[in-house]
Amino acid sequence: MSLSYKMILWNKQKKVYDIILFVLMMLYIVLFSSVTFVINPNTTIETLIIRAFGTLAILMLHIILAIGPLSRLNSKFLVLLYNRRHLGVSMFLAAFIHGAFSLIQFHSLGNTNVFYSLFTSNLDYFSLIDFPFQVLGFFALMILLVMAVTSHDFWLHNLSPKMWKTLHMMVYLAYALVMLHVFLGAFQQESSPFIQEVLLVGFIFISALHIAAAIKEKKRDINSLSNDGWHYACNVDQIPEKRAFVISIKDERVAIFKYDGKLSTISNVCKHQNGPLGEGKIVDGCVTCPWHGYQYLPAEGKAPAPFTETLPTYNLKLEGVKIFVHEHPNAEGEYVEPLKWG
Amino acid sequence: MKKDEFYIGYRKSNSKSINQFIKRVTLLLGVIVIFIAFLWAFSQPKAPESKFELGSVIELQGTLMMAPYPMLRINHNEQVGKDILLLGFGKFGANKPLGQLSEQSLDGKQLKIKGTLIYYDGKTLFQIDPDIANSIKVLQHKGYKRISEDMGSITLEGEIIDPKCYFGVMKPGHGKIHRSCGVRCIAGGIPPVLLVSNSDGTQDYMLIVDENNEPVNQQVLEFVGKPVQIKGSLAQLGDWLILKTTPEKNIETLNKKSKVY
Numbered sequence: 001m002s003l004s005y006k007m008i009l010w011n012k013q014k015k016v017y018d019i020i021l022f023v024l025m026m027l028y029i030v031l032f033s034s035v036t037f038v039i040n041p042n043t044t045i046e047t048l049i050i051r052a053f054g055t056l057a058i059l060m061l062h063i064i065l066a067i068g069p070l071s072r073l074n075s076k077f078l079v080l081l082y083n084r085r086h087l088g089v090s091m092f093l094a095a096f097i098h099g100a101f102s103l104i105q106f107h108s109l110g111n112t113n114v115f116y117s118l119f120t121s122n123l124d125y126f127s128l129i130d131f132p133f134q135v136l137g138f139f140a141l142m143i144l145l146v147m148a149v150t151s152h153d154f155w156l157h158n159l160s161p162k163m164w165k166t167l168h169m170m171v172y173l174a175y176a177l178v179m180l181h182v183f184l185g186a187f188q189q190e191s192s193p194f195i196q197e198v199l200l201v202g203f204i205f206i207s208a209l210h211i212a213a214a215i216k217e218k219k220r221d222i223n224s225l226s227n228d229g230w231h232y233a234c235n236v237d238q239i240p241e242k243r244a245f246v247i248s249i250k251d252e253r254v255a256i257f258k259y260d261g262k263l264s265t266i267s268n269v270c271k272h273q274n275g276p277l278g279e280g281k282i283v284d285g286c287v288t289c290p291w292h293g294y295q296y297l298p299a300e301g302k303a304p305a306p307f308t309e310t311l312p313t314y315n316l317k318l319e320g321v322k323i324f325v326h327e328h329p330n331a332e333g334e335y336v337e338p339l340k341w342g
Numbered sequence: 343m344k345k346d347e348f349y350i351g352y353r354k355s356n357s358k359s360i361n362q363f364i365k366r367v368t369l370l371l372g373v374i375v376i377f378i379a380f381l382w383a384f385s386q387p388k389a390p391e392s393k394f395e396l397g398s399v400i401e402l403q404g405t406l407m408m409a410p411y412p413m414l415r416i417n418h419n420e421q422v423g424k425d426i427l428l429l430g431f432g433k434f435g436a437n438k439p440l441g442q443l444s445e446q447s448l449d450g451k452q453l454k455i456k457g458t459l460i461y462y463d464g465k466t467l468f469q470i471d472p473d474i475a476n477s478i479k480v481l482q483h484k485g486y487k488r489i490s491e492d493m494g495s496i497t498l499e500g501e502i503i504d505p506k507c508y509f510g511v512m513k514p515g516h517g518k519i520h521r522s523c524g525v526r527c528i529a530g531g532i533p534p535v536l537l538v539s540n541s542d543g544t545q546d547y548m549l550i551v552d553e554n555n556e557p558v559n560q561q562v563l564e565f566v567g568k569p570v571q572i573k574g575s576l577a578q579l580g581d582w583l584i585l586k587t588t589p590e591k592n593i594e595t596l597n598k599k600s601k602v603y
Contacts, residue, residue, distance in 0.1 A: 011352050020368050027372065028379045035383035042389035044513050055382050063371070076363050082351030105512070106523035109432025111530040121522035123564070130568065134522060189517040192385035198378065240346065281348040293350040 017083040021090055028056050046105050054098035058182070060091035061175060062202045069213035071290075075279060078290050085151045088171075092141075092148035099141045102134065133185030140177035143170050156273065165274050179203065221248045230317065230324040236263070236341050237321065244287075246278035249327050253278065254314055256323060257287055257298045262338035264298035265314035265325055272309070300335040387514075392462030394510035399471055401456045402426065405486045407580075408449040410551040411533040412436035414468065415486060415580065424466060425488075425580035427533065427549075428455070429506050431472040433523070435531025435559075439474045452481035460510035465547060465581070467509050490584065493576040498585070499596060500538035502550065502566045504528050508537065521567030534562045536572060536585055548576065548585040561589035569596040 032052045036043050064087055070077040080087075107117040118138060124130035147168055149155075156164045179199070187196060224231040224247050233247045239258040246255050246268050253268035255278030266287065268278045275291030282288070286295035286304055296303055301311035310333035315326040318339055330336060347357055356364070404416035404426070412435070417423035428436035440448060456477040460467040471477035504527035507515030514520055516537065528534050536548045550572070552558050571594050574587030587593065 012354055013351050013356070016364075024368075024371055024375050028375045031376060031379035032383045035380060036386060039384065040386055040389050042391055042513065043386070044389070047389070047513055051382075051386065055378075059375070059378055077367075079349050079351075079356075079360060079364055080367065082349070106520070107526060109434075110526040111433065112526075117522065117526055121525040130518070132522065133518070186519060189514070189519050190387050192387070194381050194385040198381065243346070281346070283348065283350065288348070288350060290348070293352055 014083055014086070018086055021087060025056065025060075025090060025094070028059070029053070032056070046101060050098055050101045050105065053094045053101070057091055057095035057098055058178060058199070058202075060087065060094060061171075061178060062206060064088055064091060065171070065175060065206045066209055069209035072213040072216060072276075073209070075290065081291055082293075088144075089148045089151055092144040095141055095144055099137060102137070106134070128184070129188065131184045133181050133188075136177045136184065137181040140174045140181060143174040143177070147171060147174075153272075161271060161274055175206075220246055221251075221253070223248050223250065224325075226327060227324075229327050231327055233323045233325050235321045236318070236323060239263075242282040244278040244280070245323075246276075247325065249325060252329070254325055255280075255287075256316070256325065257282060259285075259298065261342055262299075262340055263316055263318075263323060264336065264338045265316050266296060266298060266301040267311045267314075267329065269311075270294050271303075271311065277311075299338050300333055302333045389513040390462060392508070392510040392513065392515070393460065394469075395459045397458075399456055399458060401454055402468060403452070403454045403481075406440075406448050406451055406453050407488060408440075408447065410555050410557060410584065411549060412440060413580070413582075414453065414455060415488065417486065423580070425582055427465070427467045427505060427582070429460070429467055429469045429532055430530075431469060433506075433527040433530040433532065435533065436470060437531050439470045439472075439478075442474050443478050444480070448480065450486065454479040454481065460506065462509040463545060463547075465505070465509055467505060469506070488580045491578045493578060493583075495574070496576045496585075497571065497573045498536060498538050498548075499569065499571050500536045501569060502528075502534050502562055503537045504532045504566070505535045505547070506532050508535070517567055524566040525563050528559050528566055529563055531557075531559060533557065534559060534566070536570075546583060548583040549579075550585050550587060550589075553586055553588055555584075555586065558587075558589050562593065565589075565593050565595060569598055570594065571596055 029052050032055065033048055036048055064084065067077060067080045067084055071081045103114055103118065107114040107121070110117055118134060122130070122132035124132060147170065150159065150164065150167060159167065182199065224233065231247065231249050233256055234245045236258070239245045239256065242259050244255040244257045246253055254265055255268040256263060256265045259282040266277065268276055270277050270289040270291065272289065272292055272294045275289040275294070277287055277289055280288045280290045282298065287298050288295050294303065294309065296309070296311055301313045303309040312329035312332050313334050313336045314329055315336060316339045317324045318341060347360060349356065349360055402414060402416065404414040407413045407415055412428040414426045414428055415423055416426065430436050430438045455468065456471040458469045460469060501516060503516045504524040506527055507520060507523060512520060512523065534550045536550055538546045538548070540546065550558055550562060572585065572587050573592040574585050577584045577586065
């Protein structure tokens with residue numbers, strides 16, 4: 001979609017998103033700090049910073065992980081997904097402040113290098129209770145760093161969407177490391193039930209959302225049956241105008257769009273971030289991805305000029321009102337005459 | 343939002359219902375942020391009233407006692423005085439700055455030292471100012487000698503802490519969260535202290551040495567910040583209790599939760 005790379009292509013909605021994000025982050029830091037100083041005035045400023053930004057990062061990580069499945073379960077939440085990367089980078093910055101202050105507080109001004117100290121001060125790597133939990137936080141932060149650095153579309157295109165997606169799925173590994181970091185660290189010493197319960201509820205909430213979204217996806221992924229290479233998809237009236245019906249053919253999702261009395265079929269996978277095109281809509285004559293608004297001409301699977309992304313198209317046939325899709329994809333960007341109906 | 347409304351993030355405006363949804367989500371997130379900030383801030387354990395007078399440099403005058411760990415003895419009169427444990431800057435003991443000052447032993451000499459006070463629960467420590475050349479003045483030999491009073495054999499349960507953090511620099515300055523810092527501090531020469539929590543809520547603090555009254559910093563590192571049992575003999579040296587032990591033989595980790603936590 002972008003012809004040249006700029007740091008951020010600002011638009012009004014991005015600015016609103018970032019302003020809301022900044023205000024909510026500041027609200028958390030100010031409230032946490034104020035309450036701490038009122039009820040716990042002996043807290044040191046370093047400890048306050050470590051705790052405020054650490055807990056903020058955990059809260060933000062939960063919100064980030066909830067957005068994906070929420071959007072799959074209810075398309076209303078796509079408004080949160082569009083600029084999710086800004087949320088991710090902001091969460092990394094909060095985690096970085098927590099990590100940097102912890103590293104300085106616990107390991108600097110000593111008789112050895114701070115990183116050597118991080119890995120060797122506590123050598124109980126084979127004990128669960130005494131495990132050096134700071135190391136887990138360090139690796140989680142490194143994953144978040146790689147994700148934040150590669151969050152720009154420049155890296156998405158240079159690494160390839162598949163590689164980029166795989167890299168960014170490591171957020172789940174980071175989440176597991178963060179939870180272990182907290183449970184084997186702070187919880188071993190400061191076992192406030194409120195913190196434990198909130199994180200437990202958060203873990204259950206995130207897990208339940210992912211399971212629910214996976215069940216919904218699984219139902220869609222039941223491969224259709226073939227008759228001489230033609231797969232029955234649905235009846236014409238099952239597809240809303242300017243929307244799509246998605247079927248799975250040989251483990252590949254295919255989206256059949258209905259628009260202006262015509263039917264066209266393209267791959268369901270957007271070239272940008274593998275977004276689900278079948279959950280998109282025909283806008284201005286183009287299939288529009290629900291994630292970031294990337295567009296494709298439905299009959300040829302090509303992004304409108306001057307953009308260059310292309311997708312495989314599929315042949316269709318109608319038997320009465322029944323729509324059939326041929327299992328062999330055409331070349332990316334190959335024009336297929338739209339099927340007229342009615 | 344109507345069923346077929348569709349959000350595109352780069353458009354200048356949204357439909358009314360999408361904007362209403364954004365407002366509702368923002369409000370919900372605001373409520374979550376306020377709730378969690380309050381809940382987690384209230385859930386923190388109380389920080390102790392320990393004090394590190396960061397930024398306040400004062401000058402103390404007293405007699406330097408090097409063994410087993412450097413202390414400054416300040417005599418108020420012939421019977422009453424205070425033994426202030428000396429510490430270096432950062433995660434170092436006092437031997438480093440004192441060693442930089444003179445190749446000859448300063449033990450027993452009267453000194454004026456600039457630095458920063460650390461104090462809590464009746465114990466006072468003093469971080470020597472890092473500008474060593476201007477922070478220590480050596481006066482005459484005073485000839486003061488402390489007498490150690492043996493208190494017999496003992497077996498104690500507690501936690502080995504680094505006193506610099508525990509008595510004021512960090513909160514918390516003990517336990518698992520602080521363990522790696524405690525290890526770094528003790529490895530850098532800060533005296534190891536056994537913290538024992540009594541059933542009446544009070545605490546006792548003992549400087550740990552070996553049977554020859556020598557520092558044991560390197561020998562106790564693996565036990566720092568864990569509940570331990572130590573067998574040894576106890577002595578009173580000025581304001582401080584001294585626990586003599588053989589760390590390799592007489593310290594063991596306990597498989598239970600520390601009372602300090």
